[in-house]
Amino acid sequence: MSKITVIGTGYVGLVSGTCFAEIGNQVVCCDIDNSKIKKLNNGVIPIYEPGLEEMVRRNKEAGRLTFTTDIPSAIQDAEIIYIAVGTPMTITGEADLRYVIGVAESIGEHLNSYKVIVNKSTVPVGTGRMVQRLIRENLRDSSIVFDVVSNPEFLREGSALSDCMNMERAVIGATSDKAAQIIADLHEPFDTDLLITDLESAEMIKYASNCFLATKISYINAIANVCERVGADVTSVAKGMGMDSRIGSRFLQAGIGYGGSCFPKDTHALAYIADSVGYNFRLLKSVIAANDAQKLVVVNKLEQVLGDLKGRTIAILGLAFKPNTDDMRDAPSLQIIPALLRQGASLKCYDPIALSEARVHFGDRVLYTEDVEECLLNADAAVILTEWDQVKLLDLAKAKQLMSAPIIVDGRNCFSLELMRESGFIYHSIGRPVVTVEDN
Numbered sequence: 137m138s139k140i141t142v143i144g145t146g147y148v149g150l151v152s153g154t155c156f157a158e159i160g161n162q163v164v165c166c167d168i169d170n171s172k173i174k175k176l177n178n179g180v181i182p183i184y185e186p187g188l189e190e191m192v193r194r195n196k197e198a199g200r201l202t203f204t205t206d207i208p209s210a211i212q213d214a215e216i217i218y219i220a221v222g223t224p225m226t227i228t229g230e231a232d233l234r235y236v237i238g239v240a241e242s243i244g245e246h247l248n249s250y251k252v253i254v255n256k257s258t259v260p261v262g263t264g265r266m267v268q269r270l271i272r273e274n275l276r277d278s279s280i281v282f283d284v285v286s287n288p289e290f291l292r293e294g295s296a297l298s299d300c301m302n303m304e305r306a307v308i309g310a311t312s313d314k315a316a317q318i319i320a321d322l323h324e325p326f327d328t329d330l331l332i333t334d335l336e337s338a339e340m341i342k343y344a345s346n347c348f349l350a351t352k353i354s355y356i357n358a359i360a361n362v363c364e365r366v367g368a369d370v371t372s373v374a375k376g377m378g379m380d381s382r383i384g385s386r387f388l389q390a391g392i393g394y395g396g397s398c399f400p401k402d403t404h405a406l407a408y409i410a411d412s413v414g415y416n417f418r419l420l421k422s423v424i425a426a427n428d429a430q431k432l433v434v435v436n437k438l439e440q441v442l443g444d445l446k447g448r449t450i451a452i453l454g455l456a457f458k459p460n461t462d463d464m465r466d467a468p469s470l471q472i473i474p475a476l477l478r479q480g481a482s483l484k485c486y487d488p489i490a491l492s493e494a495r496v497h498f499g500d501r502v503l504y505t506e507d508v509e510e511c512l513l514n515a516d517a518a519v520i521l522t523e524w525d526q527v528k529l530l531d532l533a534k535a536k537q538l539m540s541a542p543i544i545v546d547g548r549n550c551f552s553l554e555l556m557r558e559s560g561f562i563y564h565s566i567g568r569p570v571v572t573v574e575d576n
C-alpha cells in the first residue's frame with residue numbers, strides 16, 4: 137500500500153486516483169477548483185464516466201480516497217505525487233505548461249522528505265527535466281532528495297475505468313532505478329506489461345502513440361473520400377484491411393474525424409515540437425489538415441440533398457465528441473453547428489449527456505432536447521454526429537413518420553445500407569454509396 141497524492145482532479149486525475157485506491161492504496165485527489173472538490177466531497181461526480189460514481193463511493197466509504205484543496209498538506213503526506221493537470225493547446229499549437237509549472241513549484245516549496253514525483257499529464261519531451269529543475273529551485277531544504285518519473289496516461293474517455301483497471305501497458309520513464317521500481321511495484325496489482333525507459337522516451341511514447349492513431353483515422357477518412365468517388369464501400373475496404381494483422385482493424389472507422397481533449401491538441405503539440413527542433417513533420421501536418429476538412433463533409437452532403445439550407449430544420453443527433461462522455465472539447469459539432477447556422481438552418485440538437493456543456497457553446501442559437509424522437513419531429517433532415525446507442529437503436533419506421541422528409545446524413549456510419557434502403561430513407565454516409573429514393 138502506498139500513500140499517493142494526485143494533483144489535478146479532472147478526467148485523468150479522478151479516474152486514475154480512484155483506480156489506485158481501488159487496488160488498495162491510500163489516495164488523496166486535490167485540485168485548485170473549490171467547486172469540483174466540494175462536489176466530490178458531497179458525492180457528486182463532476183464528469184460523466186460510466187461506473188465512476190460507484191467506484192468513487194466505494195473507495196471513499198472504505199477510507200482509501202479523499203478529496204481536498206489543501207495541496208501543501210497533500211504533498212507533505214504523500215510517498216508518491218502524481219501530476220495530472222491539463223496541458224491545453226496554446227494559440228500557436230504548443231502545449232501550455234503553465235499548470236504543470238505551477239504544480240512543480242508548489243511541490244518544491246512543500247517537499248519535506250524523499251518522494252517520487254510522477255508526471256501523468258501529456259507533456260513535451262523535456263518537461264520532466266524542467267519539473268525536476270523547478271522542484272529543486274523551490275526546495276526550502278536543499279538536502280531533500282526526490283525523483284521525477286514520467287508515467288503517461290492512455291485511458292479513453294467513455295471507457296476510462298476499464299482502460300485503467302485493465303491497462304494494456306504502463307510506460308515508466310525514470311531518472312533512477314529506485315523510482316522506476318517504486319512505480320513498477322505500484323502497478324503490480326494491475327498485472328500489466330511494463331516498459332521501463334528514460335524520461336524523454338516515455339514523454340515521446342505518449343505523443344507518438346496518439347499521433348499514430350490520429351494518422352490512422354485521417355488515413356481511413358481519406359480512403360473513404362476516394363471510395364465515394366470510385367463507387368467502393370469503405371466499410372468493406374476497412375474490413376479487408378483490418379484482416380491483415382500488420383494493420384489491425386481498430387481505428388479504421390471512417391467518419392467526421394477525431395475530436396476530444398487529446399488527439400487535436402497532441403497532434404498540434406508534436407508538430408510544434410518537431411518544428412522547434414528543425415524537423416518539418418509534413419505527414420502529421422497533413423493529418424491535422426485532413427481532419428479539419430473531414431468535419432465539414434456532412435455539411436456538403438446536406439447541401440447536396442437539400443440545396444439551400446436557409447430556413448430548413450435540421451435535427452442534430454449527438455454533440456459530444458464520442459459516445460459515453462459529456463466532453464465537448466474539440467468535438468466536430470463545434471465546427472459543424474456554426475457552419476450550418478451561418479447558412480441559415482434552424483437546428484434542433486439531441487444529446488443524452490452533453491446538453492449542459494453544449495449550452496455553454498451554442499447558447500440560445502439552437503434548440504436542445506434529451507429525447508431523440510422529439511428532436512426528429514418535423515425535421516427536414518437529420519445529421520448524425522455521435523454514435524450514441526440511442527441513435528444506433530433508433531426506431532427507423534417511427535423516425536420516418538416523425539420527420540418532414542426521410543433524409544439522414546450519417547457522419548458515423550451507424551446503419552447498414554440495406555437497412556436504410558428497406559426503411560425508405562435517403563441516406564448519405566461516409567465513404568459508402570448513397571441510398572436514394574430510387575433504391576427504396
Ligand code: NAD
Pocket residue numbers: 143144145146147148149166167168169172207220221222223235238239256257258259289290291292293397398
Ligand atoms: P482536465 O482539464 O479534465 O483536468 C485538469 C484538472 O487540473 C482540473 O480540474 C484543474 O482544475 C486542475 N488543476 C489545474 N491547475 C492545478 C493546480 N495548480 N493544482 C491542482 N489542480 C490543478 O484535464 P484531463 O482531461 O484530466 O487531462 C489531464 C492531462 O492528461 C492532460 O495533459 C491530458 O492531455 C492528459 N490525458 C488526458 C486524457 C483524457 O482522455 N482526458 C487521456 C490521456 C491523457
